[in-house]
Amino acid sequence: MLMFDFIPQIPISEAVQWLTDWITNTFSFIFNPIRNQFGDFMNWVADRLYDIPAIIIILLVAVAAFFVTGKKFGLAVFSLVGLLLIYNQGLWEELMYTFTLVLISSILSVIIGVPIGILMSKSKTAESIILPILDFMQTMPAFVYLIPAVAFFSIGMVPGVFASLIFATPPTVRFTNLGIRQVSTELVEAAEAFGSTGSQRLFKVELPMAKGTIMAGINQTVMLSLSMVVIASMIGAPGLGRQVLSALQRAQIGPGFVAGISIVILAIIIDRFTQNLNKGN
Amino acid sequence: MPVIKVENLSKVFGKNVKQSLKMLDSGKSKEEILRHTGDTVGVNRASFEVDAGEIFVIMGLSGSGKSTLIRLINRLIEPTEGHVYVDGEDLATMNKENLRRIRREKLSMVFQKFGLFPFRTILENAEYGLEVQGMDKEEREKKAKASLDLVGLGDYIHQYPEQLSGGMQQRVGLARALANDPEVLLMDEAFSALDPLIRKDMQDELLDLQTKMQKTIIFITHDLDEALRIGDRIALMKDGSIVQIGTPEDILVNPANDYVERFVEDVDRSKVLTAENIMKRPETINIDKHGPRVALERMREVGLSSIYVTDSKRNLKGFVTADDASDARKNEIRDLNEILRTDVPTVTRDKPMQEIFEIIHNTPVPVAVVDEGKLVGIIIRGSVLAALAGEGEVNVNV
Ligand SMILES: Nc1ncnc2c1ncn2[C@@H]1O[C@H](COP(=O)(O)OP(=O)(O)OP(=O)(O)O)[C@@H](O)[C@H]1O
Ligand SMILES: [Mg+2]
Numbered sequence: 001m002l003m004f005d006f007i008p009q010i011p012i013s014e015a016v017q018w019l020t021d022w023i024t025n026t027f028s029f030i031f032n033p034i035r036n037q038f039g040d041f042m043n044w045v046a047d048r049l050y051d052i053p054a055i056i057i058i059l060l061v062a063v064a065a066f067f068v069t070g071k072k073f074g075l076a077v078f079s080l081v082g083l084l085l086i087y088n089q090g091l092w093e094e095l096m097y098t099f100t101l102v103l104i105s106s107i108l109s110v111i112i113g114v115p116i117g118i119l120m121s122k123s124k125t126a127e128s129i130i131l132p133i134l135d136f137m138q139t140m141p142a143f144v145y146l147i148p149a150v151a152f153f154s155i156g157m158v159p160g161v162f163a164s165l166i167f168a169t170p171p172t173v174r175f176t177n178l179g180i181r182q183v184s185t186e187l188v189e190a191a192e193a194f195g196s197t198g199s200q201r202l203f204k205v206e207l208p209m210a211k212g213t214i215m216a217g218i219n220q221t222v223m224l225s226l227s228m229v230v231i232a233s234m235i236g237a238p239g240l241g242r243q244v245l246s247a248l249q250r251a252q253i254g255p256g257f258v259a260g261i262s263i264v265i266l267a268i269i270i271d272r273f274t275q276n277l278n279k280g281n
Numbered sequence: 282m283p284v285i286k287v288e289n290l291s292k293v294f295g296k297n298v299k300q301s302l303k304m305l306d307s308g309k310s311k312e313e314i315l316r317h318t319g320d321t322v323g324v325n326r327a328s329f330e331v332d333a334g335e336i337f338v339i340m341g342l343s344g345s346g347k348s349t350l351i352r353l354i355n356r357l358i359e360p361t362e363g364h365v366y367v368d369g370e371d372l373a374t375m376n377k378e379n380l381r382r383i384r385r386e387k388l389s390m391v392f393q394k395f396g397l398f399p400f401r402t403i404l405e406n407a408e409y410g411l412e413v414q415g416m417d418k419e420e421r422e423k424k425a426k427a428s429l430d431l432v433g434l435g436d437y438i439h440q441y442p443e444q445l446s447g448g449m450q451q452r453v454g455l456a457r458a459l460a461n462d463p464e465v466l467l468m469d470e471a472f473s474a475l476d477p478l479i480r481k482d483m484q485d486e487l488l489d490l491q492t493k494m495q496k497t498i499i500f501i502t503h504d505l506d507e508a509l510r511i512g513d514r515i516a517l518m519k520d521g522s523i524v525q526i527g528t529p530e531d532i533l534v535n536p537a538n539d540y541v542e543r544f545v546e547d548v549d550r551s552k553v554l555t556a557e558n559i560m561k562r563p564e565t566i567n568i569d570k571h572g573p574r575v576a577l578e579r580m581r582e583v584g585l586s587s588i589y590v591t592d593s594k595r596n597l598k599g600f601v602t603a604d605d606a607s608d609a610r611k612n613e614i615r616d617l618n619e620i621l622r623t624d625v626p627t628v629t630r631d632k633p634m635q636e637i638f639e640i641i642h643n644t645p646v647p648v649a650v651v652d653e654g655k656l657v658g659i660i661i662r663g664s665v666l667a668a669l670a671g672e673g674e675v676n677v678n679v
Contacts, residue, residue, distance in 0.1 A: 189357050190396035194410040194461075195385030204413070208400045 024151050035153045042157045046100040046238075054092050058083040061269070068276045075272050082265035089258050091240060098229055098239035098266065101157060105164035105225040110218055113169045117176020117214070118202065127177065134170040142167050142228060146235050160232030168224035175217025179210025215278035222274055226267055240266070282369060283330035284464055284497045285337075285354065290327045290363035290373075292349050292521075295320025298361055311520040323349035325521035326363070333464075334495040338508040341518030342544075347501045350518070351469050354499065355388045356380055367465070385414050389458035393470040395450045397442040403429065403453050404438035410461040421460075428460040429453070431490065448479040455487075459494070468500045472507065484511055505545060509533070509553045517541050529553055556637055557630040559668045560650045560658030565589045568598050568617050573609035576601050576617065587646045589656060590621060597656040599623040600646055627651045628660070638665055 024031065049057070058080060066076040086095050120127040145166050149159035183206050191205040207214075233241030240263050247256030293301045297318040304314045311322040324346045331337040339347050352358040354365050356372050365372040367387055372380065389410065390396075397406050404422065405412075407429050411421035429435055432452040442450055451471060458466055472480045488511060491498065502508050508515050509529040516526045517540075525537035533553055536542035564583050566576050568590050580588050580603045587602045598621060605620040614620065626644045628637055630652055637660060641648050647659040 184394075186392050186394055186396040187398065189352075190390070190392060190398070190409075192357055193355055193384060193388070193390040193467075194413055194457075195381040195383075196413045197381065200413050204409075205398060208398070 020148055020151050027152075031152045035156075035158050038161075039156055039158045042100055042104060042161070045104070046097050049096045049100060050093055054083075054087050058087070065269070065273070068273060070276075075269070075276075079269050082269065086262045086265060089262065091243065091259065091262050094238070094240045094243055094259070095262060095266065097157075097237075098226075098241065098263070101160055101164070101229040101232070101237060101239060102222065102226050102266075102270065105161045105168060105229070106218070106222045108161065108165055109169040109172055109221045109225060112165065113172030113217075113221065114176050114214065116169075117173045117217075118180065120173065120177040121180035121206075130173070134173060137166055138170050142231050143234075145228075146232065149232075150235050155236035157237050159235050160229060160237030163232055163235075164225040164228040167228045168221045171220035171224065172214070172217045175220070176210065176214050179213030179217075180206045182213065183209040212278060215274070219271065219274040219278065222270055223267065226263070226270065230263060283366075284333045284368060285331040285499070286364075286366040286369075287327055287329050287354065288364040288366070290350070290353055290365060291325055291361050292323035292346075292353055292358060293320050293361045294323055302362060322346075322521045323358070324353060327518075327523050329516055329523065329526055331465075331497055331499060333497050334491075335513045336491060336498045336500055336511055338500045338502060338512030338515045339518060340502050340505065340508045340515060340544075342503060345518040346521040347503070347518055348469055349521075351390075351467050351499060351501050355384055355390060355467060385410065385461065387464045389461065389463040389466055391451070391454045391458045391466060391468040391471040393473055395442070395447075395454045395474070397450055397453055397457075399442055402439050402441055403434060403445070406442065406453055407438075407457045407460050409457060414461070424462075425456070425460050428456040431459065432456045432486070446479075447475050448483060451475060451483060452486075455490075459490075459496075464497055466496050466498045466500075468498065470501050470503070473502065473504070480507070487511060517544065530558060534558070554634040554668055555630065556628050556632040556634070556648075556650045556660060557658070559634060559637075559664045560660050561664060563589050563647075563649070563656055563659040565591050565595075565656065566601075566617075567591060567593055568621070569593045572615045572617055573601070573606045573620060577603060577606040577610060580606070589625075589647075589649060589659065590617060591656050595655045597625065597627070597649055597651055597654060599625055600649075602646075625649050630657065634665060634668060641665055 061083060062076045062080040065079045066073065069075045083095075086092060116130065120130050142163070145163040146159070149163040153159040153162055180202075187205055187209060188201065191201040196204065229237060229239060230241035230244060233239065233245045240259050243259035244256055244263070247253070247259060291302065291305070293305075293314075295301065295318065297320050301314050301318045301320040301322065304317065305322065305325055309317075311325070314320055314322055327350055329337070339350060341347055349358055353360050354372075356365070360373045363373060367383055370379070370383065372383060375383070398409065401409070404425055407425035408421045411424055416424075426435065426438065429438055432455050434449060434452050434456060437445065437449065442453065445453065451474075454471070472483045475483060484507060487498075490496075500508075500511060509532075512529055514526060514528055515532050516523050517532065517537075518524065519540050525532060525541050527535070527537075530553070532541060533545050536545055564579060564585065566579055566588055569592050576588055576590075580586065585603070587600050589600045590598045592598060600622055601617060601620050602622070605622075609620045626640050626646065627649045628640065628651075630650060632650075637648060641660065641662050647661045649656055650658040650660060
């Protein structure tokens, strides 16, 4: 070790700092409108959700759970009781914010992740470039993403979504790639032999075959973005996470526990929903 | 003009293709090339033509390059060298768009494990080839239904593949391939995944369909019995090369080399050889000219105990035995008609040897081979046995 001491410290941190500053300044004409418009949009969504009477949402979710699980009562009852509990604890507004964040970051993750996964499955070069990036994205501690998120988008929901995108998109990309590559050669050959174009092969054969795998990836993405949304409360994202954070800061175990339980309930409902949507088809 | 013409078609899998091709040129074996360059020779300079309406079977052991060859024909695998002409158009060099057109209009494929789309109904599966052509729903449903009717699955159109047995699934595969009315069917071990009885049925059904539809079929199998049953011609592959092309009889009777000979050794020859392969030139007498005395004379000459009788136009009339003829001579009978026996065992030229074997067992005289009433040959027990044993002379191209 000692023999390397003569090498001066390489200024990685300075370089990254400089790069982030540069990006922030140079692209502020992109970041600022995104922060404003997109932030407004998210607030609008959360407000509209909050406008709907809680009981209606709770009932709708319970009924949907009943049908999604193949007319079983388990998830329906759980949703009903769980959501009523959250409401009862006065966390309904926070729940709506958290849900909005999860919903929008998941949708964006899927919109971005699936095409990238498709690209990877079609090109060995793309795969060999993107895979290490995904590994990097997933092993980097999630908190680190908060820093550029703040630099680019200041604080609030938008940087939360940004951090969540980086953190939660990889599973969708990976599983899409995997799902398409797993389609049996005979089926791909069948598609080709009958004269399919590239996009016919993709949409008529590969994506339908890969659907189960892709949905498993999306399920993971949704779960990860939920966990990120909680972390994102540190940079001012509203919602249940913020309750946990403030309870932590004030060492109030009671409120912290209640907010934590609410997140768990939401997580279970979302998880079962996405899983069953997948199975149903 | 042949429908399919394959010319010097080669496929080398690997990274040192140029070097491998050179080694092929200098006659190096697949093994040597693999050891030296790490490349695998899939197909080595295959050339053949397939005519319209022909069932051309490609057979060989596992790894001999059959699947690679059939995939080169519709360019699912890019050829390393050579040409594939479909109706005179070279597939190997054409652009993607033309390739798609040929695949859509002229070539269809049937797969070993059926290659059906599990998330589509039987009808939707059969429609696939028409759907990608952009045909509208009504029309393609009609054609797909007709095609499914043809293979006897008209009642199952709304089921999913997994609900059907293997044999039925392969019928769907066949229906899908037939739906766009291609000129050529490419079938890669299409029946290999089926159990033996169903397999026989499918072979019969294919032959049936073939008499109706007259497609050009390239059929791959590693099963010689199957090849002999359905093939008009058979190509035998070894290590990527075609070692012999011929009719089933050619292959059995004149194996081109040791490899082919070993391949055909086990085959049940009785199923393949027919009357005309084993018949001999008949000794006859003419009922219009000859009497018992000549008959007796002729039988003595060649050492037979009976002889066939025809008229001047070689129409078969019956036979006479040596005993009857000598009695007749003693009794001064001049007319052969009086001692003529007409309970003649006859077969046609294409009677399988297996059935001849049963006939010849129960009759004292040689079996007569007739063609529209005319005597064209006789079969004696000895030549049947010889042929069954795979020896003795057998007539090819009679
Ligand atoms: N994609 C590929 N990459 C490398 N080698 C290949 C590839 N496909 C086939 N081969 C090789 O080419 C040779 C011919 O294979 P092919 O699949 O055509 O044989 P086959 O006669 O169809 O055998 P089987 O009866 O087992 O189906 C084999 O040595 C095989 O290992
Ligand atoms: Mg094969």
